[in-house]
Amino acid sequence: MAARLKTDDEAWLGQPPSPFVLPMLLGAALLSAGLILYAAGDAVLAAGFAASVIAIAALMRWYRHLTAPALADREATPDWTVARAAADASNIAIAVTDRSGRLVCASDLFGEWFPGYPTPPGVSNDAGLTESLSQAARAAWRDGDGKLEGLAMGALRLDVDIARTGRTEDYLLWRFTPVRQPSALDDVHRFLAGEAGRQLGEAGIMAVMIGGEGRIRAANGAFLLRAAGRIDANITGRDFAAHMRVDDKGRLFLAREENGGLPLRLLQVPLRRASQPGATQATVQDGPMLLLLIDEPTGGGGTSALSYIETLLSLLPFGLAMADRDGRILFVNKAFARAAGLKSGDKPSYPGDLVAREDQAAVADAVRRFAVGPQMSGDIVVRMRDQPDEPTALSLAGVRGLGEAAVLLSLKDNSEESKLKRQVAQATKMQAIGQLAGGVAHDFNNILTAIIGHCDLMLMRHVPGDSDYDDIQQVKSNSNRAAGLTRQLLAFSRQQTLRPQILQLPDIVSDVSNLLKRLLGENVRLEVSHGRNLGAVRADPGQLEQVIVNLAVNARDAMPEGGTLNIQTYAVPAAKAREMRQQILPVSDYTALRVSDTGLGIPPDILAKIFEPFFTTKELGKGTGLGLSTVYGIVKQSGGYIFAESELGRGASFVIYLPVYSGADAQQEAPAREPVKRAETWGSGTILLVEDEDMVRAVAERALTRQGYTVLTANDGEQGLEVLAAHDDIDLLISDVVMPNMDGPAMVARARVSHPHLPVLFMSGYAEEQLRKSIDIANVAFLPKPFSVNQLAQAARDTMAMHRAAE
Structure with a gap:
């Protein structure tokens, strides 16, 4: 216009x-x-x-x-009165600023939320918030719109939308929209306004939700029809007491039904729990409530009223039950039975029958206190009989005028929540244990490297038959056994070195079957079956064999009287994985390996701990507790998933899901090229050895010197750079990865600036693939700890040879 x-x-x-x-x-x-x-x-x-x-x-x-x-x-000159009127008619606050940053228009709601009408973005004293709004404003000037979510102004949370507007786009329109937070009041509001509220009305129950000030917030159709005369009446915000009256006998009536009206029974359900932050007994009683009104039977008895209440409670999605003054349970709805772990048809006599023995006295005492005296409500923390390790909040409220019913009990069904908490806690614990195990294994590998190296040096001075030869050999053998334990710890922590290949699971099972028959003994029968159309997987074949052997040995120990060990492989397409509804297993194509036995089974309280390192149920000295933890680590490091299933007396099953390899060539993959093995380990040249552990540096220096090399040493990265700068004839740099002050990768990165073609050999107790993800340096070799003297010499010779071949 x-x-x-x-x-x-x-x-x-x-x-x-x-x-x-x-x-x-x-x-x-x-x-x-x-x-x-x-x-x-x-x-x-x-x-x-x-x-x-x-x-x-x-x-x-x-x-x-x-x-x-x-x-x-x-x-x-624009007329802003129309814009203000339109903004005041909505539930959002708006403000308009021009290019000079002046506030030219703002709604009344903007002034209520931001007293004094401050000019955006300076609506708060928080410098960080002002900067965020300024960035959004700059984006609006540049792109036409900007957005900031979750602006906190006291208890108010706002989303801010900024748009460039005006005929010449010389203005910014700021819209502040309140973010609605979910609450029990909203749930009850929808409950009353929906189909459930209509069903309550058909059952003769009037339901009203009031605020702490006593004003009506929502009501079902039955109450609207009888209190206001129309089912579509709008009584929101009116005083609830104005619709009620009390006669001289203390009976409650609807004010509109002056003549011929039936007395009503009133049930109050507090909507604020005493366990909520900031809630006290007074705030619970004075807070928002759900009021239920039922016609009093003509005879004044409470049986019919109680049946009405039971009908109501059976419809509600909350776990509710009623008990009399003596503590006997009168009614339990389905939600309460499900939360308490009751089976179909079970009805306990007393609330104490639902909880652990230690909590029965506290529950009985609480029921007696709430059954007599003034009406009040409260919570107590109990442990259910079927879940003694999971504390649960049991809410109690005293009720009056319902015949025998004196106490209303509420129990939240948190079985899924508790299950999720246990899974998260278990995953967190396993991750923490894995980090600890990896750190311990790394430090232990340094010690074993020194022990094995000194044993090799001493064996060079002795021949078989010497008095000390067998003792030294025994020390080295035990050190190698200890190195095996550290490899298991690294496997659990997913930090071991893997050599993955594209392979078929049936081939791995066939390769290890002969070994399994010897391990299982004569009284355990081995059965192997393979499915069709199995997808190829990418994993380390040696480590997969270790997985199968560990699971088979555990199954053998679980069948002391003999039995059957069944190994199956089968395909699990994505559609079947989706039907399994496993929260941990993503939907994808898998090849599964199932190892089952007919042994004693695993108790439920132990099943959750079997993958933890050093946890074992075997006798002292008959197990390290690292078998299943190694299996867990290998499977997870290979990108797979493992689940344990067991029933006491009927055996156990371990199911491994490995993702189907989807590379361009899933049939075969060339194995990693192994360095050329040479029987001769002698060499010449100058080697710079950088190692912070004195014992490892000493044994490595002696080993390389005996092989003919000139060895220069340094105990950290900074000293290594100094030695490198003072000598121009260094042919090889051997360095530990993790060192104080300056680590190996940082030192090599700086060394490559002045010596771009210097060959580098890293040695570490961590996994090679883990280190290569964090080391962005090309043309470096890797030697895992612990290593022998010959392995060190061979690695040094191979690294120098490959460097010469590359040149």
Whole structure:
């Protein structure tokens, strides 16, 4: 409309005169004068008329020049009253700022949320918040719109939308929208306004939700019809007490039903729990409530009223039960039975029958306290009989006027929540244990490297038959056994070195079957079956064999009297994985390996701990507790998932799901190229050895010196760079990865600046693939700890040889 008005005004007043207007006006004046002269024959009259026409036209043109600037000014100044009225009609606060940062318009709601009408983005004293709003404003000027979510102003949370607007886009429109937080009040509001509220009305139950101030917030149709006379009446915000009356006998009636109305029974359900932060007994009683109104039977008995209440409670999704003054349970709805772990048809006699023995006395005492005296509510923490390790909040509320019912009990069904908490706690614990195990294994590998190296050096000075030869050999053998334990710890922590290949699970099972038959003994029968259309997987074949062997040995120990060990492989397509509804297993194609036995089974309390390192149920000295933890680590490091299933007396099953390899060539993959093995380990050249552990550095220096190399040593990265700068003839750099002050990768990165072609051999107790993910350095070799003297010499010779071949 504004645009149209402006166009009309400009047509009459604002447009420049046409070049034909003046001649036409003079012509019209002369023509009119000629007609008057012809008709009246008076020349003076004709001349006066023509002069009048010309004067009127001149006055109109003068008036147009006076009014055109005013019209232009009126059109140039926006009228913000319409924008304010539109904003005040909504539930959002708006503000408008111009390019100079001035606040030119704001709604009343903006002034309520931000007292004093501050100019955005300076709506808060928080410098960080102001900077975030400024960034969003700059984005709006640049891109046309900006957004900031979760603006906190006390208890109010707002989402801010900023848009560039105006005819010439010289303004920013700031919209502040409140973020609604989910609450029990909203749930009950929807409950009353929906189908459930209608069903309550059909059952003769009037339901009203009131706030702490006693005003109505929501009501079902039954209450609206009887209290206001219309089912579509709007009584929200009105005082609930105004719709009720009490007679001289203390009976409760609807105020509208003055004559012939039935007395009502009132049940109060507090919607604020005493366990909520900041809630006290007073705030619970004075807080929002759900009020249930039922007609009092004519005879005044409480049995019919109780049946109404039971009908109501059976419809509610909350776990509710009722008990009498003696503590006997009168009614339990389905949600309460499910939360308490009751089976179909079971009905306990007392609330104490549902909880652990240690909590029975506390529950009985609480029921007696709430059954007598003033009406009140509260919570106690109990442990259910079927879940003694999971504390649960049991809510109690005293009720009156319901016949035998004296206490209302509420129990939340948190079985899924508890299960999720246990899974998260178990995953967190396993991760923490894995980090600890990896750190211990790394440090232990340094010690074993020194022990094994010194044993090798001493064996060079002894021959078989010497008195010390067998003792040294025994020390080395035990050290190798300890190295095996550290490899198991690294496997559990997913930090071991793997050599993955593309392979088929049936081939791995076939390769290890002969070994399994010897391990299982004569009284355990081995059965192997393979499915069809199995997808290829990518894993380390040696480690998968270790997985199968560990699971088979555990199964053998679980069948002391003999039995059957069944190994199966089968395909699990994505559709079947989706039907399994496993929360941990993503939907994808898998190849599964199941290892089952017919042994004693695993108790439920032990099943959750079997993958933890050093946890074992075997006798002292008969197990390290690392078998299943190694299996767990290998499977997880290979990208798979493992689940344990067991039933006491009926055996156990371990199911491993490995993702199907989806590479371009899933049939075969060339194995990693092994370095050329040489029997001769002697060499020549200068080697810089950087190692922070004195014992490892000493044994490595002696080993390399005996092989013919000139060895320079340093105990950290900074000293290594100093030695490198002082010698230009260094042929190989051997360095530990993790060191104080400056680690190995940082030292090598700086060394490659001045020596770009220097060959590097890293040695570490961590896994090679883990280190390569964090080391962005090309053309480096890796030697895992612990290593022998020959392995160190061979690695040094191979690294130098490959470097010469590359040149």
